[in-house]
C-alpha cells in the first residue's frame with residue numbers, strides 16, 4: 089500500500105516540470121533518508137527508485153508531460169509489480185504471473201492462452217475434406233528448411249520451385265525431388281506464434 093501511495097503522490101509528480109512540483113528536491117531527499125531508516129519499509133531499493141523516479145525497466149519512469157493513457161498503463165504495471173513482489177507465488181498458479189513481471193525472459197518459451205494458435209491442423213482438415221469434392225486433388229503438406237508449412241496441390245509431389253512466404257527459402261522441387269532442407273510434414277510440429 090505504501091509503495092502505491094508513494095507512486096501515486098511522488099513518482100507521478102515527475103509529470104510536471106521541476107518548478108511546478110509541490111515536492112521540492114530537499115523534501116524528496118528527506119523522504120528518501122526517512123525511508124532508508126524506516127523499519128516498516130521492507131523493500132528499500134524499490135522505494136528509493138519510486139521516490140527518485142528511476143524504476144526499472146525504463147518504460148516505468150514517469151516522463152514530463154506524458155499522456156494520460158501512458159500514465160494509466162504505468163500505474164497499472166507498478167500496481168501489479170508491487171503486488172507480485174509480496175505474493176508468495178512459488179509452485180502456485182501465480183508463478184507464471186510473477187515470472188511475467190519479474191523475469192520476462194523466462195516466459196519466452198511459455199504458451200500463453202492469448203497467443204494466436206497454430207491453426208495449421210484445421211487448414212489441413214479443410215483441404216483434405218475439399219479433396220473429396222475433387223478427386224484429382226491430392227494436397228500434400230511440407231515444411232520449408234526453416235520449418236514453415238506449405239502445401240503442394242495437384243498430385244502433391246514437387247514439380248516446381250518457389251519461395252517460402254515466411255522466410256523466402258527455396259521450397260518445392262523439380263522432377264519430384266524436394267529441394268534440400270525441405271521435408272514432408274508428418275504433423276508433429278506445432279508452431280504457435282509467440
Ligand SMILES: [Zn+2]
Nearest residue numbers: 232236252255
Ligand atoms: Zn520458411
